[in-house]
Amino acid sequence: MSIGFFDSGIGGLSVLREALTLMPHENYIYFADSVNAPYGTKTKEEVKALTFNAVRFLNERGIKALVIACNTATSAAVKALRQVYDFPVIGMEPAVKPAVEKTKDAGKRVLVLATSLTLKEEKFQSLVAKFDSRHIVDMLPAPRLVEFAESFTFSGPEVDSYINEILPADIEKYGTLVLGCTHFPLFKDALKKALPSGIDIIDGNRGTVNYLYEVLMGSGLLNKSDIKGRIEFYKSGIKVEDDETLRKYEMIIHTSG
DSSP, X not given: XXXXXXXXXXXXXXXXXXXXXXXXXXXXEEEEOGGGOOOTTSOHHHHHHHHHHHHHHHHHTOEEEEEEOOHHHHHHHHHHHHHHOXXXXXXXXXXXXXXXXXHGGGTOEEEEEEOHHHHHSHHHHHHHHHHOTTOOEEEEEOHHHHHHHHTTOOSSHHHHHHHHHHSOTTGGGEEEXXXXXXXXXXXXXXXXXXSOTTOEEEESHHHHHHHHHHHHHHHTOSOOOOSOOOEEEEETTEEOOOHHHHHHHHHHHTSOO
């Protein structure tokens, strides 16, 4: 059986590449709901409905575990999904805890970059309330980065201009930038170029995959084969078979994050 990966688009490929590094012998089914992207500007009800449609599709193909490789979809639907399906459902969580721990003694603040829906959802607000006792976490929506990613535009003048436009004028007061959307690690080079030296950039991808590994191991679901696994890609329910799109997907999952 395969591990299902779901995202509103291609951002979850940044999580999948972590999984391929840790668990290369697993089989994966990746569902990018690119026809309906972006999710971050939709209502919670719309995101929840789209997520359930995608997971229903993946379930019909026989998955043993599911990674909701999308912070927005996790916020909107992960709790309800766990009530419906028996297989492990792994969600994303912005790396607020490690960011606060890393930054709190340095006299700096934490900036969380995410979609508007993720930032205003109760799940994220509860996460901040739990770990940000010193109130050093600020939030910044960056919806156009998702749009750029879905057009495979990860660098260039337009991307640079947008990043410089949205970054706070007092960016030097931050010690850590948290990438709270799985599309955003695809812009690490562009972000590094715009940020002052000394600001750490972190995301929750590796932690999510480490947790997936632990769950599979603990449930006896880890593939013990030494044969390299396969990956199937679907775009909003249609199997991706054209060489150009597959080449772009492969480029992302084999590029160091």
